Amino acid sequence: MPTKSKLPLFPLPEPQPQPQPQPLRSSLVPMAISFANATIFSKPSLFLQRSTLAFCLRFSSFSTSSATVQFHAHKKWRQPVTSSLVELGGLKISREEIVKDDPTNNVPDSIFSKLGMQLHRRDQHPLGILKNAIYDYFDTNYPNKFDKFDNLCPIVSVKANFDDVLVPADHISRSYNDTYYVDSQTVLRCHTSAHQAELLSKGHTHFLVTGDVYRRDSIDSTHYPVFHQMEGVRVFAPADWDGSGIDATSYAAEDLKKCLEGLARHLFGGVEMRWIDTYFPFTSPSFELEIFFQEEWLEVLGCGVMEQEILKRSGRMDNVAWAFGLGLERLAMVLFDIPDIRLFWTMDERFTSQFSKGQLGVKFKPFSKYPPCYKDMSFWISDSFTENNLCEVVRGIAGDLVEEVKLIDNFTNKKGMTSHCYRIAYRSMERSLTDEEINDLQWKVREQVESKLKVVLR
Numbered sequence: 448m449p450t451k452s453k454l455p456l457f458p459l460p461e462p463q464p465q466p467q468p469q470p471l472r473s474s475l476v477p478m479a480i481s482f483a484n485a486t487i488f489s490k491p492s493l494f495l496q497r498s499t500l501a502f503c504l505r506f507s508s509f510s511t512s513s514a515t516v517q518f519h520a521h522k523k524w525r526q527p528v529t530s531s532l533v534e535l536g537g538l539k540i541s542r543e544e545i546v547k548d549d550p551t552n553n554v555p556d557s558i559f560s561k562l563g564m565q566l567h568r569r570d571q572h573p574l575g576i577l578k579n580a581i582y583d584y585f586d587t588n589y590p591n592k593f594d595k596f597d598n599l600c601p602i603v604s605v606k607a608n609f610d611d612v613l614v615p616a617d618h619i620s621r622s623y624n625d626t627y628y629v630d631s632q633t634v635l636r637c638h639t640s641a642h643q644a645e646l647l648s649k650g651h652t653h654f655l656v657t658g659d660v661y662r663r664d665s666i667d668s669t670h671y672p673v674f675h676q677m678e679g680v681r682v683f684a685p686a687d688w689d690g691s692g693i694d695a696t697s698y699a700a701e702d703l704k705k706c707l708e709g710l711a712r713h714l715f716g717g718v719e720m721r722w723i724d725t726y727f728p729f730t731s732p733s734f735e736l737e738i739f740f741q742e743e744w745l746e747v748l749g750c751g752v753m754e755q756e757i758l759k760r761s762g763r764m765d766n767v768a769w770a771f772g773l774g775l776e777r778l779a780m781v782l783f784d785i786p787d788i789r790l791f792w793t794m795d796e797r798f799t800s801q802f803s804k805g806q807l808g809v810k811f812k813p814f815s816k817y818p819p820c821y822k823d824m825s826f827w828i829s830d831s832f833t834e835n836n837l838c839e840v841v842r843g844i845a846g847d848l849v850e851e852v853k854l855i856d857n858f859t860n861k862k863g864m865t866s867h868c869y870r871i872a873y874r875s876m877e878r879s880l881t882d883e884e885i886n887d888l889q890w891k892v893r894e895q896v897e898s899k900l901k902v903v904l905r
């Protein structure tokens with residue numbers, strides 16, 4: 448498992464030296480394996496390090512219909528993209544509205560190029576197959592009950608992404624180091640929970656939202672800055688729990704657990720399961736479901752009884768609700784034996800042809816093992832250095848040819864200067880890379896790391 452301090456569902460932005468407290472998690476319970484873009488929300492608020500944010504927040508709101516957003520000078524280091532118009536949630540959005548040379552914008556072209564790909568809507572893709580299998584479960588057990596959304600626009604307001612689901616103002620997930628901001632009031636959603644409040648306000652009481660979500664992150668075989676989640680919400684009215692002999696919250700929690708245990712059995716068969724108490728800003732009580740699969744405890748999802756405040760603000764005073772969120776990649780990697788998260792994005796037929804509609808859990812047969820090539824790079828960091836920024840630079844140059852960026856040495860000298868040595872693993876899943884190609888990539892990485900991250904190469 449990753450040696451960096453990764454949280455159960457999703458990772459921390461920077462290596463954290465101290466062990467992180469796990470609220471309510473019993474220290475006697477062995478940790479489940481932690482991988483594939485999991486939750487940062489299972490932490491209470493952590494203060495943002497504002498000094499490291501070289502961004503002045505200015506007021507401006509994003510309007511998807513606005514054509515007035517100005518395109519500023521093209522940043523030299525950005526790679527050209529092929530298409531500059533993308534369709535999102537039924538709207539056409541131009542690159543200039545998303546990638547802006549503005550201090551309140553940190554969306555690179557490498558991320559813009561992923562918008563609108565919607566892997567979860569492809570029936571032959573492992574993520575689409577998994578989504579459909581989850582739909583099948585809900586359709587069978589709750590016929591015509593759950594409304595399904597898989598085409599909601601991933602560009603959302605800060606309010607929808609954070610405020611409406613009660614993410615504290617100082618929570619680390621709000622930082623520019625963790626989240627892609629289009630402007631100070633607009634982000635690429637970092638979780639599908641961003642749609643909870645709006646759908647509740649519109650009157651939906653049973654719904655599933657599937658979508659691509661975006662997070663600035665480190666690079667390894669289980670982390671990718673774009674991944675996919677499914678959110679589920681079920682609202683109860685007093686008539687549901689009246690006469691059950693238990694209070695509304697317990698009633699919702701029991702129903703939630705029953706529903707999700709059934710889902711886990713539907714996907715994984717007769718596995719051993721356990722519930723772990725945890726923390727999410729949007730639920731109370733909050734739980735994680737883990738299953739014992741292939742000799743390890745695997746975190747499957749986060750969930751809980753929705754905070755009453757969310758319901759109240761959506762005009763649902765008298766109701767209770769449960770909610771869950773799960774990462775499709777992490778489950779698909781296990782169910783289909785997919786060893787590297789980049790594979791979900793490959794167009795290589797040797798990958799795509801192995802999966803077909805409705806076939807959950809067909810085991811992926813690796814078609815190649817091209818050798819990795821390692822390049823080390825040492826530099827003196829500055830105060831504002833973050834690993835996520837480094838990874839963004841590397842991905843911007845090498846794209847999916849970078850497999851891992853790993854801190855292998857870290858020391859501070861007598862003068863108080865800190866040096867980091869990172870090892871970059873380059874490997875294509877599709878072909879052999881030439882020395883020349885890799886040297887060229889590494890050269891560009893070195894150049895941009897120095898110019899963009901204000902570090903001094905050693």
Ligand code: DAH
Pocket residue numbers: 456457485486487488489637638639640678679727729730749750751770771772773
């Ligand atoms: N939004 C959480 C995340 O991205 C996942 C989640 C946890 C969603 C609990 C929920 C929930 O709706 O109740 O990590």
